[in-house]
Amino acid sequence: MTEIRDVLLAIAAFLPVAVCPGYIVSWLTDLYRFRSRSFVERILWSIPASFAVSPIASVLIAWASSLIAVVRVFEAGVALWLVLLVWERRKLRRNNVNLIAGWQPLGGSAIVWAALWIAVAVLSLVDFEYHHQLFMSLTIYDQGARVSWTESILRTGVPPANPFYWYQHASAMRNYYFWYVICAVVALMAHVSARTALMASCVWSGFGLATLIGLYLKHFLGVTEKLRRHFIVAISLLMVSGLDIIVHVWNYIYLRIPIFDHPRAWFVGQIDSWFVTLLFAPHHVVSLVCCMFAFLLAWIGNKEGRGRLAPIVTLIAFALASAFGLSLYVTFAFALMMLTWGLWQFIFQRSFRSSMMLVAGGLGSGLLLSPYLMQLAGTSSGIHGGSPFGFSVRETVPPDRLLSSGLFQSIALSHPAAAKNLAKLLLLTPGLAVELGFFFGVLLLSLVPALRFRARLTPARHTLIFITATSLVITSLIRSSVISYNDFGFRGALFMQFSLLLLASEVVMSWQGRDSKQKLVEDRSGAPARVPYWLRSILALACVFGALTTTYYAVMFRLTIPLVEAAHKSVVHDPIAGNLSHDAYISSIGYAQLDAAIPRASIVQFNPSLPNEFWGLVNLVAINRQVAIAGDKPWCGSELGGDPSGCPAMASALDALFHDSTAEQAHSTCRQFGIQYLVTTIYDPVWKERRSWVWTLKAVVQDPEFRALDCR
Structure with a gap:
C-alpha cells in the first residue's frame, strides 16, 4: 500500500512539469487563441505543450546549473500559473463574464476513464509482497535499466554517468535520457524514489497521448458534431490490441507452448499495443506526442498570419528538440516521414508553408540540442563502427519453417540473407494482421478505395493515410542495428498506430445503422464511413479479440513471473531459477x-x-x-x-x-x-x-x- 500511495503522490507531482509550463507558454503567446478557449480545452493544449517544453528546458537548465535549479524553476512556474488563474478570474468577474469551464457534456465520463487508467496502470506496475516474496511486474524487464539511469541523474546530474560501467573513472551516458531527467525532477519534488517517479510517468504518457488525440479530432480532422463522444470512443480504442490472444491459444493447444512462456506473439520486433508501450516505454510515447504536436502546430499554422508564426516555430523547435532527447528512433522515423510528406506537398499539392515551418523548427531544435549532441560526439562507448540503422525487412512471424521448406532450401543455401529477407517479406502481411488486428482492417479500408466505395477524403484524412503508408514502408524496410532487437521497427510504427487510431475512431462513430446490409451512415465531412457489411462484422470481431488481448496482457504482467517460478520448481526442480x-x-x-x-x-x-x-x-x-x-x-x-x-x-x-x-x-x-x-x-x-x-x-x-x- 505504501508504494501505491507514493505512486499516486508522484502522479500529482507531475502537474508542475506536465501542465503548468505548457499553460503558461500557450497563455503568454495566445497560441491559436488559447485565452478564448474553455478551461478544459486549455488543459488539452497545455499537456502536449508542456511535454514539448519541459524535457529540453530541464536538460539545458540542469546542464548549466543543477537539478535543484530545475525544481525551483518548475516551482516558480506553479506560482505563475496560479497568478494567471487568479488574475483572469478577477478580470472575468469585473466584466460580469462567467468562466467557460467546458466540462459538459461527458466531462464525468472522461474523469472515469482517467481514474480507470490510473488504477490499471498502477496495479500493473507496482510490486506485491507475500510470504517473504516480492512479486514484480513483468514491466521490470524494460523499466529496470531505466530506474538505474534515473538514479544516476539524481546522483551525478546532467549529463549523467553510465551507471552500468566504471573502468578507472566515470563515463558520461551515451543515450537519450531526457525523460529520465523529468522523472528525476519529479522524484526530488515529491520526495519519492526514482522507480516511483518512473511509474507515475507511465500514467502521464497516457494522459499526453489522450490529449493529443483530442486536439487532432478537433483541430486536424475538424470534428464538430458529437466531438466529446468521438473523443471517448477514440481513447477507448487505446485498449484494443492485436490478435495475439489467438496465437497464444494456438501455441498452447497445438504446439504445447505454455501460455505464460512469453506474453508476445513473437519476440523479435513485434509492434506492441498502446497498453504495452505506455507501461514498458513511456518515453517513446511522449516523443510521439512531441512530434505529432509539432506537426499539428505546423498544420494549423498554415492558416495563420505571418506575424503569429514566430512563437509557433519556436514551440515547434522545442517540441522536436525534446522528441529527439526522448527517443532517437521515434524522431528519426518522424524526420523521414516529414521529408516524404514535404516533397508530396510541394510536388502534388503546391503547398510548402507547413513544411517550411517544420524545417525552421528543426533547425531551431538543432541549436537547442547542440550541448547534448556535442556530449554524444565526445563520449566513448562500447559500440564502435557501423551505422545505427540498416536496410532489412522487419521480422514478424518467425521465418524458420518457411526457410526450411523445399521452396526456400536451395535459395537459402546459395543466398541466405536474400532468402531470409524474402521469407520475412512474404510473412509481413499476415504478421501485420496479427499485430494490428482491428486496426489492420482499418489499414485496408484506408489503402483500398474500393472497400470504402471510393468515398472522397478530406486533406486531413488523406494526410493520415499518407503518414500510415509512409510509416509502414519505413519501419518495414529499415531497422536499428545497435542491438539485436529492432527498436526502430516497432517504435517508428507508433506513427502508423496513431493515424490508424484516429481513422478507426471515425469508422466506429459511423456505425449507426440504417438497414441490415449497410449499417453505416454517410459522413458528410468526408470520413471513410461507407464500409461493406462483411468487413464491418470482421472489424467488430477483431475489436473484441483486441480487447481480450489487452486483458490478457494486463493479467500476464502480474502472473508471468510467479507462473514461470512455479514451473521451474515443479518441473525443472531448479531452486535458483x-x-x-x-x-x-x-x-x-x-x-x-x-x-x-x-x-x-x-x-x-x-x-x-x-x-x-x-x-x-x-x-x-x-x-x-x-x-x-x-x-x-x-x-x-x-x-x-x-x-x-x-x-x-x-x-x-x-x-x-x-x-x-x-x-x-x-x-x-x-x-x-x-x-x-x-x-x-x-x-x-x-x-x-x-x-x-x-x-x-x-x-x-x-x-x-x-x-x-x-x-x-
Missing part, C-alpha cells in the same frame, strides 16, 4: 539498508554472472549506486559509455570472486578496479564457502540471506 521473487524480496530490504549506510558516490558490485537477465534487473532496480560492470557478457555495460577495453579483465576477475575467493583476493580485486563494496546473497556460489570473503570481510549489511561487505 524458481526463487527470483524471494531474491527480489531480500535484495529490496538489503539494498535499502546499504543505501542508508554508504556514501552516494560509492562503487558497488554484485555478482555479474546470474541465471538470467531478470536476476540482474533485481539488482539494478534496488542498488541505487554506480556499479563496476552490469554483467559479465561482452561489453559489460559499456554500450552506454566507457572504455570497453577493461571489460574482459573485470568480468573474469569478478566471476572468480563470486565463485570462491578469500578476503585477500577480494581486497586485491577491489583495489584494482576501484570497487568499494561487494554485495552477495544466499544464491551466489561464494556464499556457501565459509572461509570466503563473504564471512571474513567487514560487513556493512548482514541479513540472514543478504550481505554487503566493505572491500576497500
Whole structure:
C-alpha cells in the first residue's frame, strides 16, 4: 500500500512539469487563441505543450546549473500559473463574464476513464509482497535499466554517468535520457524514489497521448458534431490490441507452448499495443506526442498570419528538440516521414508553408540540442563502427519453417540473407494482421478505395493515410542495428498506430445503422464511413479479440513471473531459477539498508554472472549506486559509455570472486578496479564457502540471506 500511495503522490507531482509550463507558454503567446478557449480545452493544449517544453528546458537548465535549479524553476512556474488563474478570474468577474469551464457534456465520463487508467496502470506496475516474496511486474524487464539511469541523474546530474560501467573513472551516458531527467525532477519534488517517479510517468504518457488525440479530432480532422463522444470512443480504442490472444491459444493447444512462456506473439520486433508501450516505454510515447504536436502546430499554422508564426516555430523547435532527447528512433522515423510528406506537398499539392515551418523548427531544435549532441560526439562507448540503422525487412512471424521448406532450401543455401529477407517479406502481411488486428482492417479500408466505395477524403484524412503508408514502408524496410532487437521497427510504427487510431475512431462513430446490409451512415465531412457489411462484422470481431488481448496482457504482467517460478520448481526442480521473487524480496530490504549506510558516490558490485537477465534487473532496480560492470557478457555495460577495453579483465576477475575467493583476493580485486563494496546473497556460489570473503570481510549489511561487505 505504501508504494501505491507514493505512486499516486508522484502522479500529482507531475502537474508542475506536465501542465503548468505548457499553460503558461500557450497563455503568454495566445497560441491559436488559447485565452478564448474553455478551461478544459486549455488543459488539452497545455499537456502536449508542456511535454514539448519541459524535457529540453530541464536538460539545458540542469546542464548549466543543477537539478535543484530545475525544481525551483518548475516551482516558480506553479506560482505563475496560479497568478494567471487568479488574475483572469478577477478580470472575468469585473466584466460580469462567467468562466467557460467546458466540462459538459461527458466531462464525468472522461474523469472515469482517467481514474480507470490510473488504477490499471498502477496495479500493473507496482510490486506485491507475500510470504517473504516480492512479486514484480513483468514491466521490470524494460523499466529496470531505466530506474538505474534515473538514479544516476539524481546522483551525478546532467549529463549523467553510465551507471552500468566504471573502468578507472566515470563515463558520461551515451543515450537519450531526457525523460529520465523529468522523472528525476519529479522524484526530488515529491520526495519519492526514482522507480516511483518512473511509474507515475507511465500514467502521464497516457494522459499526453489522450490529449493529443483530442486536439487532432478537433483541430486536424475538424470534428464538430458529437466531438466529446468521438473523443471517448477514440481513447477507448487505446485498449484494443492485436490478435495475439489467438496465437497464444494456438501455441498452447497445438504446439504445447505454455501460455505464460512469453506474453508476445513473437519476440523479435513485434509492434506492441498502446497498453504495452505506455507501461514498458513511456518515453517513446511522449516523443510521439512531441512530434505529432509539432506537426499539428505546423498544420494549423498554415492558416495563420505571418506575424503569429514566430512563437509557433519556436514551440515547434522545442517540441522536436525534446522528441529527439526522448527517443532517437521515434524522431528519426518522424524526420523521414516529414521529408516524404514535404516533397508530396510541394510536388502534388503546391503547398510548402507547413513544411517550411517544420524545417525552421528543426533547425531551431538543432541549436537547442547542440550541448547534448556535442556530449554524444565526445563520449566513448562500447559500440564502435557501423551505422545505427540498416536496410532489412522487419521480422514478424518467425521465418524458420518457411526457410526450411523445399521452396526456400536451395535459395537459402546459395543466398541466405536474400532468402531470409524474402521469407520475412512474404510473412509481413499476415504478421501485420496479427499485430494490428482491428486496426489492420482499418489499414485496408484506408489503402483500398474500393472497400470504402471510393468515398472522397478530406486533406486531413488523406494526410493520415499518407503518414500510415509512409510509416509502414519505413519501419518495414529499415531497422536499428545497435542491438539485436529492432527498436526502430516497432517504435517508428507508433506513427502508423496513431493515424490508424484516429481513422478507426471515425469508422466506429459511423456505425449507426440504417438497414441490415449497410449499417453505416454517410459522413458528410468526408470520413471513410461507407464500409461493406462483411468487413464491418470482421472489424467488430477483431475489436473484441483486441480487447481480450489487452486483458490478457494486463493479467500476464502480474502472473508471468510467479507462473514461470512455479514451473521451474515443479518441473525443472531448479531452486535458483524458481526463487527470483524471494531474491527480489531480500535484495529490496538489503539494498535499502546499504543505501542508508554508504556514501552516494560509492562503487558497488554484485555478482555479474546470474541465471538470467531478470536476476540482474533485481539488482539494478534496488542498488541505487554506480556499479563496476552490469554483467559479465561482452561489453559489460559499456554500450552506454566507457572504455570497453577493461571489460574482459573485470568480468573474469569478478566471476572468480563470486565463485570462491578469500578476503585477500577480494581486497586485491577491489583495489584494482576501484570497487568499494561487494554485495552477495544466499544464491551466489561464494556464499556457501565459509572461509570466503563473504564471512571474513567487514560487513556493512548482514541479513540472514543478504550481505554487503566493505572491500576497500
